[in-house]
Amino acid sequence: DGGITQSPKYLFRKEGQNVTLSCEQNLNHDAMYWYRQDPGQGLRLIYYSQIVNDFQKGDIAEGYSVSREKKESFPLTVTSAQKNPTAFYLCASRNFGPGPSYNEQFFGPGTRLTVL
Amino acid sequence: GQQVMQIPQYQHVQEGEDFTTYCNSSTTLSNIQWYKQRPGGHPVFLIQLVKSGEVKKQKRLTFQFGEAKKNSSLHITATQTTDVGTYFCAGNTGKLIFGQGTTLQVKP
Numbered sequence: 001d002g003g004i005t006q007s008p009k010y011l012f013r014k015e016g017q018n019v020t021l022s023c024e025q026n027l028n029h030d031a032m033y034w035y036r037q038d039p040g041q042g043l044r045l046i047y048y049s050q051i052v053n054d055f056q057k058g059d060i061a062e063g064y065s066v067s068r069e070k071k072e073s074f075p076l077t078v079t080s081a082q083k084n085p086t087a088f089y090l091c092a093s094r095n096f097g098p099g100p101s102y103n104e105q106f107f108g109p110g111t112r113l114t115v116l
Numbered sequence: 117g118q119q120v121m122q123i124p125q126y127q128h129v130q131e132g133e134d135f136t137t138y139c140n141s142s143t144t145l146s147n148i149q150w151y152k153q154r155p156g157g158h159p160v161f162l163i164q165l166v167k168s169g170e171v172k173k174q175k176r177l178t179f180q181f182g183e184a185k186k187n188s189s190l191h192i193t194a195t196q197t198t199d200v201g202t203y204f205c206a207g208n209t210g211k212l213i214f215g216q217g218t219t220l221q222v223k224p
Contacts, residue, residue, distance in 0.1 A: 035214075040125065040216070042217050043206075048211075090159070103149070105212065
């Protein structure tokens, strides 16, 4: 059963602590993305990676870091430098190859992070 | 910077009424995608429009891409309670730029 998994679904952290959100995909997609969603707003791009060992900043990268050591995995670290980290975080992957799902972004179930 | 504006932000309709959400881009798009996010869920891809003036239908949903490839719309005919959720457009300019979404509520 192919897809994207994110864990945990809910995460609570104290202010000042770094926290890492996991994202794993078995769709064999090259590109992976991290978005942040706040109530009443669209999806804002944090970081993206189009190939292993390479990633690019999105529109709101400050206070976040990522790594892409394996094609299947794209973890996001929310650092203590992120001023307002409480949000819903969505990971996605995209297929650039031929086929019916060309260019479609597949989203994981998301992680709701609350910083106390 | 590049923006994709989506209106309205919220829409409440009676079951059976029609619903439309509109997207406008500040720049010409190579294509536009639409996603649906159910309450408490994650966005799910609905469709991609590529050609100028393209119209595609999925049962009660009709998607249009403007002639200038700067705007798009999603129209739902005779809404049902299963249509509840937030509908996002995402314009492709080399990267996907999401609109703010339109949240649809349907009263039975």
